[in-house]
Amino acid sequence: MTYCVGMIVEKGLVLMSDTRTNSGVDNISVFRKMFHWQVPGERIITVMTAGNLATTQAVVSQLEERTKEPDQRDNVLLQSPTMFQVASEIGKLVRETISERQRANGERGKGRFTASIIVAGQIAGMEPRLFMVYPEGNFIEASADTPFFQIGETKYGRPIILRGYDRSMSMEDAVKLLTVSFDSTLKANLSVGLPLDLMVIERDKFEVTHQRRIAHDDPYFLAISTSWGDALRTAFHSLPDYSFFSDYDGE
Amino acid sequence: MTYCVGMIVEKGLVLMSDTRTNSGVDNISVFRKMFHWQVPGERIITVMTAGNLATTQAVVSQLEERTKEPDQRDNVLLQSPTMFQVASEIGKLVRETISERQRANGERGKGRFTASIIVAGQIAGMEPRLFMVYPEGNFIEASADTPFFQIGETKYGRPIILRGYDRSMSMEDAVKLLTVSFDSTLKANLSVGLPLDLMVIERDKFEVTHQRRIAHDDPYFLAISTSWGDALRTAFHSLPDYSFFSDYDGE
Numbered sequence: 001m002t003y004c005v006g007m008i009v010e011k012g013l014v015l016m017s018d019t020r021t022n023s024g025v026d027n028i029s030v031f032r033k034m035f036h037w038q039v040p041g042e043r044i045i046t047v048m049t050a051g052n053l054a055t056t057q058a059v060v061s062q063l064e065e066r067t068k069e070p071d072q073r074d075n076v077l078l079q080s081p082t083m084f085q086v087a088s089e090i091g092k093l094v095r096e097t098i099s100e101r102q103r104a105n106g107e108r109g110k111g112r113f114t115a116s117i118i119v120a121g122q123i124a125g126m127e128p129r130l131f132m133v134y135p136e137g138n139f140i141e142a143s144a145d146t147p148f149f150q151i152g153e154t155k156y157g158r159p160i161i162l163r164g165y166d167r168s169m170s171m172e173d174a175v176k177l178l179t180v181s182f183d184s185t186l187k188a189n190l191s192v193g194l195p196l197d198l199m200v201i202e203r204d205k206f207e208v209t210h211q212r213r214i215a216h217d218d219p220y221f222l223a224i225s226t227s228w229g230d231a232l233r234t235a236f237h238s239l240p241d242y243s244f245f246s247d248y249d250g251e
Numbered sequence: 252m253t254y255c256v257g258m259i260v261e262k263g264l265v266l267m268s269d270t271r272t273n274s275g276v277d278n279i280s281v282f283r284k285m286f287h288w289q290v291p292g293e294r295i296i297t298v299m300t301a302g303n304l305a306t307t308q309a310v311v312s313q314l315e316e317r318t319k320e321p322d323q324r325d326n327v328l329l330q331s332p333t334m335f336q337v338a339s340e341i342g343k344l345v346r347e348t349i350s351e352r353q354r355a356n357g358e359r360g361k362g363r364f365t366a367s368i369i370v371a372g373q374i375a376g377m378e379p380r381l382f383m384v385y386p387e388g389n390f391i392e393a394s395a396d397t398p399f400f401q402i403g404e405t406k407y408g409r410p411i412i413l414r415g416y417d418r419s420m421s422m423e424d425a426v427k428l429l430t431v432s433f434d435s436t437l438k439a440n441l442s443v444g445l446p447l448d449l450m451v452i453e454r455d456k457f458e459v460t461h462q463r464r465i466a467h468d469d470p471y472f473l474a475i476s477t478s479w480g481d482a483l484r485t486a487f488h489s490l491p492d493y494s495f496f497s498d499y500d501g502e
Binding site for chain 2: 227
């Protein structure tokens with residue numbers, strides 16, 4: 001499994017992904033699922049991937065044209081005039097990669113080569129944008145109503161984002177929110193695992209503002225994980241008490 | 252979909268279930284998923300069901316021998332000497348019901364007739380017990396390590412139970428905890444819906460201590476739903492802040 005979240009706030013974009021891949025529970029590896037390309041001062045583009053690892057790696061390799069000699073490579077993402085076209089190009093590659101594998105494998109491989117991709121970034125002169133690309137190659141864009149996308153194991157970590165998100169929050173608070181969401185997911189699903197990759201992209205900077213790999217011994221992650229349990233219990237006890245003997249009257 | 256939780260605490264058993272059934276999003280109905288039978292002073296047995304509605308209704312109807320004349324009916328659950336045997340009988344019925352339907356439908360119906368059942372109760376002279384019965388008819392029992400079972404849409408509401416559960420909590424707090432867990436689930440999955448059924452079974456009472464149907468306008472549910480959002484935001488802001496510029500040092 002996988003868990004990746006991309007979130008858009010007023011001040012920019014915050015992205016977090018886990019690094020665990022598994023084929024069964026007894027075959028676990030660490031693979032990066034977050035990739036970025038930038039032209040300092042002009043554009044920054046980040047993608048996070050979920051789904052079949054061979055498929056998502058093939059998509060990223062093709063983006064970087066790794067089948068060519070290094071000096072002949074030409075990353076299409078660095079040429080696309082808009083983020084919309086960046087998402088289109090990635091969608092096209094995803095669809096082609098998946099349908100090629102399915103053709104080669106016939107019915108036997110049907111449905112096994114999936115991939116979902118979160119695309120985030122900003123190009124000079126335009127707003128920061130956030131997209132989710134489906135295995136079929138089509139995609140949707142985040143909006144004020146739906147300002148974040150999750151892929152992979154999305155459920156455990158969703159309620160806190162729904163409750164905690166605020167478009168005007170600081171980038172630091174956005175990191176804190178994603179840290180809590182990942183902590184809840186890690187506690188519940190073994191197939192999502194540390195280390196995590198974090199990336200913060202401030203609006204109009206066109207470069208990575210901050211990135212970090214959060215490992216097992218990361219003091220901030222440990223502090224959040226510990227204090228979130230206490231904070232949740234405090235929150236729980238602050239709620240109105242239930243009574244068997246009278247209807248609740250708001251007192 | 253469905254969401255049901257059964258939880259065992261020192262003081263007894265607390266159970267909650269939703270009532271929504273759906274076949275697609277445009278065909279929604281309200282059906283009770285919580286059923287109980289009691290012999291006052293001797294035993295109380297409650298079951299909650301998830302899965303294919305025709306299958307779970309067939310199991311409950313057979314438990315009550317509704318194919319017979321009313322005065323010839325003999326509920327096997329009221330004769331079983333132990334809760335273990337109650338769970339066995341239910342498991343047998345589930346397996347027989349499912350395999351009968353599958354035989355009748357052949358390959359075409361394969362895998363469609365599922366049912367998971369939570370069984371809770373107490374028989375005089377023994378401890379309160381909590382079981383989860385699988386579609387295959389086998390079952391597991393709750394323990395100190397795993398003191399609650401969820402069936403249906405289990406993920407959204409799980410983190411708060413993991414964090415908030417305490418074996419020594421009051422029955423009222425147990426109700427509060429399940430209310431929060433259901434609120435998180437309802438907010439995230441349309442196919443889990445109000446009204447909810449709540450049942451509290453105090454240890455050694457052998458009857459329903461408290462039951463209630465929680466409807467859309469239930470003041471306690473509304474109070475929890477509103478204040479939980481605020482309490483979560485307060486909890487979130489009480490956590491240590493993230494900083495881009497220095498490693499977290501626990502200050």
